[in-house]
Amino acid sequence: SERTAKDIMVPIPTIDVNSSVQEAASLMIEKNSGIVAVLSEGKLVGVMTDWDITKSTAEGIQEVSLDKIMTKEVISASPDFAILDIIRELEQFQISAMPVVKDGEVLGKVSSDLIAQRYILNY
Amino acid sequence: SERTAKDIMVPIPTIDVNSSVQEAASLMIEKNSGIVAVLSEGKLVGVMTDWDITKSTAEGIQEVSLDKIMTKEVISASPDFAILDIIRELEQFQISAMPVVKDGEVLGKVSSDLIAQRYILNY
Ligand SMILES: C[S@@+](CC[C@H](N)C(=O)[O-])C[C@H]1O[C@@H](n2cnc3c(N)ncnc32)[C@H](O)[C@@H]1O
């Protein structure tokens, strides 16, 4: 049965922190993912979503490095995290997705639309 | 009971089509809404989301008018549209929200996170 993060996760695009906002936006569009994991020397240091790109556009700042724009306090799930708890955390923090992390390694992402497709529409 | 779009809709920000991408992004951030309704002479002509802002950033085009960037074939709900049908349409088109429209007038929006907060977390 599909009860935990590892059962429903999908790949998450990753990008080096020393990249431009335009590169992050291009990666999101290319991989069709509203969230990307930001890495520094291979380690997870933050996440960025299309919301952060929108914020930087609103403020007219596009030439900065990602660590000025990304969210550093990452809300993530362990592979064994229960789906109901994932949903609650997505709602609590008003976010659409979170990376799945184990031993500091990014394994994938879980997102609310993926969960909705699998569960809500089966009622 | 809360069964239709009008029972759960919230305000949707609107913007004139003769506005810049930066103005659209600023409105989204200011109103904390990932979607805005684009109007021309008061009539709904399209929608824009933070995904469209991200696309324009990826392509390096920020100086164009909104009608080059927005989505013109709007997926909308009538006020009496059933919530289960809303969810199905959001999933089918892989979108997060849709405007609620009656007689050509934009009354609000319904979104998947709003629906999830009210229904999923009550199980
Ligand atoms: C409050 S959410 C608004 C909704 C939007 N759909 C989203 O998830 O981006 C936007 C902010 O949440 C942050 N965010 C999104 N997912 C996150 C996660 N898993 N951990 C930490 N912050 C996250 C983004 O970086 C962005 O600044």
Ligand SMILES: C[S@@+](CC[C@H](N)C(=O)[O-])C[C@H]1O[C@@H](n2cnc3c(N)ncnc32)[C@H](O)[C@@H]1O
């Ligand atoms: C396929 S969705 C990807 C997910 C994203 N969270 C979103 O809803 O924007 C992105 C595209 O769908 C379009 N879109 C979003 N809501 C829409 C709606 N209610 N009607 C028509 N197009 C819509 C946007 O303009 C954007 O180009």
